[in-house]
Amino acid sequence: MSNDTITQALESLATNAPDGLLDEVLDALGILPDEFTLVDGPTGPAYVSWSRAGVTAYVPRSIAGSPEQFAAQHPRPADYVDTPPRRLAGHLDRALETGRLGKLAVDLDALGEFQRKVLEKCAEIPPGEIRPYGWIAKEIGNPGAVRAVGSALGRNPIPVLIPCHRVVRSDGTIGKYAYGSTMKRELLRSEGLDPEAIEMTARGGTRLVGTETTGIYCYPTCRHAKRSSARHRVDFRSAAEAEDSGFRACKVCRPAA
Amino acid sequence: MTTTVADINWRLADDTDAAFPDLVRSLQDGIFSGVLQLTRNRHDAEDVTQETFVRVYRALTGYDQERIRNLELRAWIWTIALNLCRNRARTRSRRPEVSGVDLDRAVTTSDPGLIAADAAGLEIWRGRLSRVSPAQRYAVVLHHVVGLPHVEIAEITGRTESTTRSDLRRGLAALRKIIEEEPS
Numbered sequence: 026m027s028n029d030t031i032t033q034a035l036e037s038l039a040t041n042a043p044d045g046l047l048d049e050v051l052d053a054l055g056i057l058p059d060e061f062t063l064v065d066g067p068t069g070p071a072y073v074s075w076s077r078a079g080v081t082a083y084v085p086r087s088i089a090g091s092p093e094q095f096a097a098q099h100p101r102p103a104d105y106v107d108t109p110p111r112r113l114a115g116h117l118d119r120a121l122e123t124g125r126l127g128k129l130a131v132d133l134d135a136l137g138e139f140q141r142k143v144l145e146k147c148a149e150i151p152p153g154e155i156r157p158y159g160w161i162a163k164e165i166g167n168p169g170a171v172r173a174v175g176s177a178l179g180r181n182p183i184p185v186l187i188p189c190h191r192v193v194r195s196d197g198t199i200g201k202y203a204y205g206s207t208m209k210r211e212l213l214r215s216e217g218l219d220p221e222a223i224e225m226t227a228r229g230g231t232r233l234v235g236t237e238t239t240g241i242y243c244y245p246t247c248r249h250a251k252r253s254s255a256r257h258r259v260d261f262r263s264a265a266e267a268e269d270s271g272f273r274a275c276k277v278c279r280p281a282a
Numbered sequence: 283m284t285t286t287v288a289d290i291n292w293r294l295a296d297d298t299d300a301a302f303p304d305l306v307r308s309l310q311d312g313i314f315s316g317v318l319q320l321t322r323n324r325h326d327a328e329d330v331t332q333e334t335f336v337r338v339y340r341a342l343t344g345y346d347q348e349r350i351r352n353l354e355l356r357a358w359i360w361t362i363a364l365n366l367c368r369n370r371a372r373t374r375s376r377r378p379e380v381s382g383v384d385l386d387r388a389v390t391t392s393d394p395g396l397i398a399a400d401a402a403g404l405e406i407w408r409g410r411l412s413r414v415s416p417a418q419r420y421a422v423v424l425h426h427v428v429g430l431p432h433v434e435i436a437e438i439t440g441r442t443e444s445t446t447r448s449d450l451r452r453g454l455a456a457l458r459k460i461i462e463e464e465p466s
Contacts, residue, residue, distance in 0.1 A: 028454050036429075038318075038404065039315040040314065042314035046310055046314070047306045053336050054336055054339050054340075
């Protein structure tokens with residue numbers, strides 16, 4: 026056995042590091058670049074970005090501009106790719122089509138706990154329905170934080186997919202939107218709602234509607250309220266007024282007391 | 283990619299985040315190859331290699347530019363990797379695996395071939411190297427598997443260059459003896 030044979034064998038032990046080691050390291054350090062691509066959204070083309078954990082941002086191209094401009098404004102480094110990875114692609118298409126997150130993972134790790142709770146609650150609002158800011162505040166156990174809810178939604182990094190356009194002012198007006206109230210109205214119209222009619226109803230003082238046959242009151246866009254016929258419909262100015270008339274709150278839309 | 287070592291020092295000093303991936307790419311194979319011989323199995327080797335680079339990045343972000351430009355990067359990174367290997371060996375021996383399943387060992391065959399083309403060969407060599415004294419093992423692995431020069435190994439292990447040369451000589455002699463005593 027010569028030393029040469031041994032050293033040759035030792036040299037042959039040299040190998041390659043496993044694939045993906047660099048990504049693991051960058052991910053552990055929190056500096057793994059996001060990837061992003063262009064998708065067809067309900068208001069036209071939009072950039073969607075994602076980390077390993079899930080979707081991190083959604084910005085209409087009309088707002089962001091070129092891919093380079095999107096990447097420059099993204100809070101983390103981001104690389105453009107032609108298609109999303111398979112683990113995301115199907116869920117992303119379905120979410121854009123149905124207006125529900127479904128199984129699409131979102132990555133809200135960069136946000137504070139309050140904003141995360143607000144956005145997770147917002148994601149529960151089904152397409153074609155709206156809720157006031159105060160509803161989210163109450164639902165997350167922070168009924169006094171209505172303004173904070175508004176500003177948390179205003180900084181929603183994943184609008185459209187997390188449907189902050191479905192949250193409106195407590196006086197029934199559609200309210201502001203990070204990309205302008207025109208886009209908010211356009212999104213609501215794409216879900217079959219009529220923002221102007223909604224505001225008209227609200228201006229008349231109606232905040233909630235009851236169904237005589239069931240004795241239940243709802244937000245006007247709740248799927249249960251929309252199902253009842255105009256004949257059996259009662260308008261209320263407040264939850265207190267509905268309760269006084271012997272109605273109980275809907276367990277699905279849970280109108281704020 | 284043709285990045286010289288000095289080149290990457292300047293780029294790291296200039297923009298650590300931008301240059302760090304290239305640093306990992308240029309050194310990961312060498313670090314992993316060596317660590318693979320100095321830990322119990324592939325899983326541990328991946329862990330130690332990853333942790334090494336995580337620590338390297340964290341350290342770099344705390345250094346000023348002048349310090350980064352003057353770093354002997356490879357030797358410095360190997361010092362970190364070798365420490366992690368030593369620590370891991372210590373915790374392992376203090377708290378042995380309950381399940382005791384070693385993935386690499388599961389594929390060991392009786393083929394005592396010298397050339398380590400597969401996992402079995404790798405495991406056989408790891409067994410042989412584990413019977414050599416630590417200082418000699420580090421010298422042999424860093425020189426013959428990773429390909430580092432004597433002077434760099436001396437810097438990593440904190441020994442003199444001449445001690446490193448004798449570590450290497452004795453390490454090889456010990457290996458030869460171990461191999462010759464193996465049942466054929």
